[in-house]
Structures are given as C-alpha cells and as structure tokens.
Amino acid sequence: MSKLNGKVAVITGATSGMGLETAKLFLNEGAKVVLTGRSDEKLKAVESELSGDYLLVAAEASSSADSKMLIDKTVAAFGKIDIMFLNAGIFRMEQTGTLTEEIFDEVYNVNVKGPLFTVNAATEHLNEGASIIFNTSVTNVKGFPGMAAYGSSKAALRSITRSLAAEFGSRGVRVNAISPGPIDTPIYGKHNVPQEHINEMAGSFPSMVTLGRFGNSSEIATVALFLASQDSSYITGAEIPVDGGFAQT
Numbered sequence: 296m297s298k299l300n301g302k303v304a305v306i307t308g309a310t311s312g313m314g315l316e317t318a319k320l321f322l323n324e325g326a327k328v329v330l331t332g333r334s335d336e337k338l339k340a341v342e343s344e345l346s347g348d349y350l351l352v353a354a355e356a357s358s359s360a361d362s363k364m365l366i367d368k369t370v371a372a373f374g375k376i377d378i379m380f381l382n383a384g385i386f387r388m389e390q391t392g393t394l395t396e397e398i399f400d401e402v403y404n405v406n407v408k409g410p411l412f413t414v415n416a417a418t419e420h421l422n423e424g425a426s427i428i429f430n431t432s433v434t435n436v437k438g439f440p441g442m443a444a445y446g447s448s449k450a451a452l453r454s455i456t457r458s459l460a461a462e463f464g465s466r467g468v469r470v471n472a473i474s475p476g477p478i479d480t481p482i483y484g485k486h487n488v489p490q491e492h493i494n495e496m497a498g499s500f501p502s503m504v505t506l507g508r509f510g511n512s513s514e515i516a517t518v519a520l521f522l523a524s525q526d527s528s529y530i531t532g533a534e535i536p537v538d539g540g541f542a543q544t
C-alpha cells in the first residue's frame with residue numbers, strides 16, 4: 296500500500312540530487328508533489344523523469360517573496376500541505392581568511408533563511424499531522440577546514456528543527472531533520488568549489504566514513520519517506536544521521 300496516498304508534499308531544490316530522488320519516491324508513493332527549482336529551464340529538464348500528480352514552481356530559495364508565492368501556488372493547486380522537505384541548499388568551502396561577507400550571506404540566505412521563511416509562509420496552510428523535514432549535514436557536528444559558514448548554517452537549521460518542533464507540537468505537526476554524510480550528488484561540482492578541493496574531499500571521504508563509501512540520493516529519499524509518513528508518527532525534534540557512520544563512530 297502507498298504510504299503517502301493523496302498527501303500534498305512540497306520539496307525545495309528538487310531539480311537535482313536528493314530533492315529530485317525524493318520527489319520521484321513520493322510520487323510513487325501516491326503524493327501530490329510540488330517541486331521547486333531555481334529556474335523553469337532546470338525544472339523542465341527533469342520533467343521526463345517524473346510521473347504522477349506534480350507541480351513545478353521556479354522559486355529562488357533565499358527569497359521570502361518567492362517562498363510565499365510557492366505556498367500560494369501549492370495551496371491553489373492542491374489545497375493544504377501535509378509534507379515539506381526543505382532540501383534546497385548550497386555548499387561552499389572557503390578557508391577563513393578568504394571568506395567574504397558575500398559568500399557568508401549567500402550560504403545563510405539559501406541554507407537558513409530560505410527554509411525557515413518557507414515554513415513561515417506555510418504555517419496557516421499545514422494540515423494537522425503534517426511533517427516538516429529539514430536537510431542539515433554532518434558538518435553541523437564535525438569540524439572541517441573551510442566549513443565555518445556552511446557547517447554553521449546547517450547547525451542553525453538543526454536548532455530551528457528543535458524550535459519549530461516545540462512550536463508546532465500541539466498541532467500534531469512534526470518537525471525533524473535528516474543529516475546526510477557525503478552523498479554522491481552534483482552539489483560538489485557547483486558553486487565554484489575548486490576542482491582540487493573536490494578531488495581532495497572525494498579521496499579522503501571513503502576512509503573517514505565507517506561504511507567506506509559515499510551514500511546515494513535514494514538512501515536519503517527512503518529516510519525522507521519514513522519521516523514524511525505515519526511510520527515516524529511519534530518522532531519530532533529529531534535529526535536522523537544518514538552518514539554511513541561518519542559522525543557516529
């Protein structure tokens with residue numbers, strides 16, 4: 296039996312990686328899915344991979360005006376919301392000394408302000424029993440060179456998970472996070488991270504991860520499905536590490 300039959304799900308950053316994989320799984324599980332991306336072109340490019348009841352919305356993750364537009368379009372198309380996967384995020388690796396305010400602001404605007412204000416815009420439109428899922432990172436508990444901005448943005452998101460869980464608990468709305476370790480997605484090739492840093496990281500990760508390999512997006516999607524569905528009905532305020540043991544051993 297489908298786990299999300301008739302549920303309305305919003306997934307931000309669904310044109311690639313974990314968001315796209317989760318959108319496909321949720322559609323297969325019977326949900327009506329709103330997928331966001333940076334542009335109509337990027338959204339159109341993934342349409343051939345989708346089947347079911349879905350809506351594509353171009354929305355800049357760091358824009359609270361776009362967040363409001365996203366929620367308005369979702370409610371107009373499908374009604375109230377049952378699931379939000381706040382997944383859109385950017386990765387920046389910048390050593391302290393060369394970190395600029397511009398990079399810091401971009402990371403915080405996309406990774407922290409964006410998810411929080413998307414939920415902010417949706418509060419009145421959440422069904423009782425709704426499930427909100429943030430996508431954090433192993434870097435919110437482990438220190439790595441160059442991660443002061445990125446890691447702390449994800450730590451902020453971890454904190455927001457706890458605060459919103461406390462705020463929404465009385466409405467039966469659950470708020471949790473997934474904390475991925477190194478997952479093989481296009482993220483590492485984006486956002487001007489120098490190729491030598493990507494190669495360095497890719498080389499060192501397998502030996503640092505307990506399971507000795509990168510994870511893949513479907514290993515995140517199945518955990519998102521668990522948190523979105525009634526299978527996790529008594530879990531809120533939690534963060535599930537999906538990191539191959541990276542931060543656990």
Ligand SMILES: NC(=O)c1ccc[n+]([C@@H]2O[C@H](COP(=O)([O-])OP(=O)(O)OC[C@H]3O[C@@H](n4cnc5c(N)ncnc54)[C@H](OP(=O)(O)O)[C@@H]3O)[C@@H](O)[C@H]2O)c1
Nearest residue numbers: 308309310311312313333355356383384432477478480482
């Ligand atoms: N991959 C990892 O190892 C890893 C580890 C820990 C945490 N995470 C987190 O997991 C989440 C998903 O990452 P991923 O690895 O699946 O990366 P990805 O393949 O790059 O996917 C990220 C998605 O977010 C979208 N996005 C980024 N910035 C946006 C913006 N300003 N406005 C609208 N959409 C935007 C991307 O759109 P575009 O296609 O236009 O870029 C894409 O759809 C992120 O929050 C990331 O920080 C990743």
